[in-house]
Amino acid sequence: MALLLKDGAVAENSWLAIDDEAVTVPEGPVIVSLERWRRDRAALSARNTPLGVRLKSDQLAGEVAADLDRFTLVALEFPVFRDGRAFSTARELREHHGFTGEIRAVGHVLPDQYQFLVRTGFTSVEVADTAKLESWRHALSEISVAYQAALTDDTPLSNLRRRVGTVG
Amino acid sequence: MTHLQAGPYHQAGQYHYDEIDRRFLAERVEQFRRQVERRISGELTEAEFRPLRLMNGLYLQLHAYMLRVAVPYGVLSSAQLRQLAAIGRKYDRGYGHFTTRQNLQFNWIKLVDVPAILDDLAKVDMHAIQTSGNCIRNVTTDQFAGAAEDEVVDPRVYAEIMRQWSTLHPEFTFLPRKFKIAITGSPHDRAALAIHDVAVRARRLADGAVGFDIYVGGGLGRSPFLAKLLREGLPEADLLAYLEAVLRIYNQYGRRDNIYKARIKILVHEVGIDKLRQQIDAEFERIRGPKYRLESAIVDAIRAHFAPPPFEVLPDEVPSVVVAMTGDAAFARWVQTNVVRHRQPGYASVTISLKPAGGIPGDATSEQMEAVADLAERFSFGELRVSHEQNLVLAHVRRDALHALWTELGKHGLETANAGLIGDIIACPGLDYCALANARSIPLAQQISERFADPERQHLIGELKIKMSGCINACGHHHVGHIGVLGVDKHGVETYQITIGGSADEKAALGAVVGPAVGYDEVTDKIERLVAAYLDWRLEGERFIDTVARLGVKAFRERVYGPAA
Secondary structure, three states: OOEEEEOOEEEOOOOEEOOOOOOOOOOOOEEEEHHHHHHOHHHHHHOOOOEEEEEOOOOOHHHOHHHHHHOOEEEEEEOOOOOOHHHHHHHHHHHHOOOOOEEEEEEOOOHHHHHHHHHOOOOEEEEOOHHHHHHHHHHOOOOOEEOOOOOOOOOEEEOOEEEOOOOO | OOOHHHOOOOOOOOOOOOHHHHHHHHHHHHHHHHHHHHHHHOOOOHHHHHHHHHOOOEEEOOOOEEEEEOOHHHEEEHHHHHHHHHHHHHHOOOEEEEOOOOOEEEEEEOHHHHHHHHHHHHHOOOOOOOOOOOOEOOOEEOOOOOOEOOOOOOHHHHHHHHHHHHOOOOOOOOOOOOEOEEEEOOOOOOOOHHHOOEEEEEEEOOOOOEEEEEEEOOEOOOOOEOOEEEEEEEEHHHHHHHHHHHHHHHHHHOOOOOHHHOOHHHHHHHHOHHHHHHHHHHHHHHHOOHHHOOOHHHHHHHHHHHOOOOOOOOOOOOHHHHHHHHHOHHHHHHHHHHEEEEOOOOEEEEEEOOOOOOOOOOEEEHHHHHHHHHHHHHHOOOEEEEOOOOOEEEEEEEHHHHHHHHHHHHOOOOOOOOOOOOOOOEEOOHHHOOOOOOOOOHHHHHHHHHHOOOHHHHHHHOOOOEEEEOOOOOOOOHHHOOEEEEEEEEOOEEEEEEEEOOEOOOOOEOOEEOOOOEEHHHHHHHHHHHHHHHHHHOOOOOOHHHHHHHHOHHHHHHHHHOOOO
């Protein structure tokens, strides 16, 4: 059973991921693939519930830029944790396209990447493996200093350095 | 263990850690300790653990783990080198190996010892962060930075800024492939800019302010490319924003389907430099803004760490050196090759060769490291550097102390007078250590340096850079050697391809194959014949590389292999 994490804690997942082949789309907030969004754009737009779109790692921010006001959530997929494209996609969505909704990491991500996710604009992570929960809880407080500007930490400590993480 | 500040030479030209930096490092060591535990418990698979350990410098080689310690832009204090010597003695076999990326490798490490070693490194403000993995690697620079007579901008300041900026960068730690940055602040390129993913040439712009020319897409390996000019005259304030733009384009568009086509050089090659420049410039315009501006106050604060040491006011010519030179041919040879002019009158920079005849290029014993640490304190303000040519450098030595330094070096087998000569060979670890290698390179380098061991003969031949790799990945930079040697596996037999005419400086060039590949036992003979041809043909003042440029590769091929080859 997949868990959702926000701010280092387990959170309720109110979103339902919809298969491309599913004939009917249930009520409530749903996440569809970019392909399905393009195919069923009119029908999905007509619904009066929040809509999310899921991008594969080679589908970059520009693919949804024009439609971002339709989406409350963008899910970015990690086919494997080593594929770091989504870090750039998240940052482009925030910094370039001004997206303020939820950005969710889905797929194969490690606790060791949690802080990078947060600092590039992700707000939630879908965690497939509950056995790693303790590591995920710990991940945001492991490192308290960053050496470069990013999304979440605007107050420099000195020079290039900033305070990050959940412990002061 | 005392920290650097406690020593008498805290003015050493390097970035000094404060409590914030030390806290970061301690947290990072602790994080790795837990990663090792999670691997042992099975929470992390080997596939998941591998990139994490690589980003902490830990490789699994043929026979053991190898730990690659970061030496930021090659600068070390005496205290740090002593600690490396101690680690070598305690956890390795009493030596360490200096690399072409100005780092130090321990080749015989046990996984279980690694957290303790990282603790020991942290005690002298050192680490192994990002010395491997698909991230931004240790930034490299000119080994004579801050001392060179031709320097216009001190590259260490910007190397340190880039080091900090790239440390655990949240967006650029899972790139398509490794990413190497080099910087120089001199017209003469001693940092091999052309073979780096991004190269930065710091200079003075028309208004006198510091600016940068940025090059992209250099790299060796199976598809060698020299870096191309990407941006001229980038203002200082834009350095990090521009690098963010380059890295973001690479992270998004660099190929991830084939490890051999994943470096940015392939993106440059496939997309074309002009189109890539448009993409990067567009990204740069979006990123450029107050948040990513490199404020001059930050640059000034970091520059303060690299203030010149307290030089004595001295006359430029020192009679005692001249006297000693005339009386001692060996000392005179050493001064001629291993000593270069310094911008400060009365001082010089000294290369300590780690290439004795028959030795392993770049290796130093713990005793030698301790001796060099002591000599750095006595003669060079407690500071030293590692060069990409795998030697050590004392950057600020009084000219009138050169003879005393040379005498001391001689007591530790460190007085070899061959910097830049045929014995000063760059070689990768090769089949003796490396899991990727197809052929031996260290024993071959030993054989060549023994063949040309006679110091008089080496000096007669003059500047000649041999670079040797034991496989196509080209860690020994063979493409840019004046003579390059590449080991390949041909039906289970070690075979070597010889190239000539390569160069890694400001006139960078890739070497051309001089003839059919030869067996292990024939390489040294072929090199000897190339050298003999050069000696026959050279004009007054010509180096090997100049004669190759004038006469062409074909002339050498016919001389060495015969007209039919």
